[in-house]
Amino acid sequence: xxxxxxxxxYLITVTGKKLTVTCSQNMNHEYMSWYRQDPGLGLRxxxxxxxxxxxxxxxxxxxxxxxxxxxxxxxxxxxxxSPNQTSLYFCASSEYRDRxxxxxxxxxxxxxxx
Amino acid sequence: QKxxxxxxxxxxxxxxxxxxxxxxxxxxxFQYFMWYRQYSRKGPELxxxxxxxxxxxxxxxxxxxxxxxxxxxxxxxxxxPSDSATYLCAMRxxxxxxxxxxxxxxxxxxxx
Numbered sequence: 539x540x541x542x543x544x545x546x547x548y549l550i551t552v553t554g555k556k557l558t559v560t561c562s563q564n565m566n567h568e569y570m571s572w573y574r575q576d577p578g579l580g581l582r583x584x585x586x587x588x589x590x591x592x593x594x595x596x597x598x599x600x601x602x603x604x605x606x607x608x609x610x611x612x613x614x615x616x617x618x619x620s621p622n623q624t625s626l627y628f629c630a631s632s633e634y635r636d637r638x639x640x641x642x643x644x645x646x647x648x649x650x651x652x
Numbered sequence: 653q654k655x656x657x658x659x660x661x662x663x664x665x666x667x668x669x670x671x672x673x674x675x676x677x678x679x680x681x682f683q684y685f686m687w688y689r690q691y692s693r694k695g696p697e698l699x700x701x702x703x704x705x706x707x708x709x710x711x712x713x714x715x716x717x718x719x720x721x722x723x724x725x726x727x728x729x730x731x732x733p734s735d736s737a738t739y740l741c742a743m744r745x746x747x748x749x750x751x752x753x754x755x756x757x758x759x760x761x762x763x764x
Binding site for chain 2: 542569571577578579580581582583586588594596597628630632634640641642643644645646
């Protein structure tokens with residue numbers, strides 16, 4: 539089954555404790571992206587990657603890091619989480635050549651930073 | 653001011669009603685327009701997409717884009733309880749970044 543998986547689905551942590559949210563896709567997509575979803579603000583792009591070893595900032599990259607060492611994986615790293623990073627996070631992937639860039643989303647990770 | 657404005661709802665309609673969902677935007681460079689559906693505790697899934705202005709129909713769903721008014725719509729005919737979800741409009745410019753700009757979503761409830 540074609541899918542994007544994220545782990546963990548739910549995470550409660552404390553300020554300053556480094557964490558990683560994993561994302562994996564099995565569709566051989568070149569393009570991968572991380573979004574955060576907050577009430578009233580919709581989804582906002584954090585980082586994106588057009589291929590292995592190619593990553594760039596989205597609209598709200600502060601406080602986040604990513605890496606793309608393999609085509610299928612695109613982990614999101616919070617080196618020192620803060621309460622304003624409490625949010626619902628989605629990973630997405632798509633075929634870069636697709637003009638509409640139909641993005642396939644993972645199930646989401648709900649993060650709470652205390 | 654947000655680039656994409658969308659009424660958050662909630663919008664409650666009886667089963668069988670015609671539903672109209674709308675977004676307005678300010679960036680005239682947007683070329684690709686999409687509607688995503690998001691069920692509770694799930695990721696968004698692509699429902700409809702259109703390029704530039706015009707209409708597109710797919711079963712009970714019709715998407716309309718009016719670039720002169722910077723206004724897009726999604727119509728749902730014969731709405732069903734299974735259509736109850738949050739509907740997100742999304743759009744993007746024609747650049748390599750391929751980033752989507754989303755509306756905040758409209759929550760729809762179809763009452764049986």
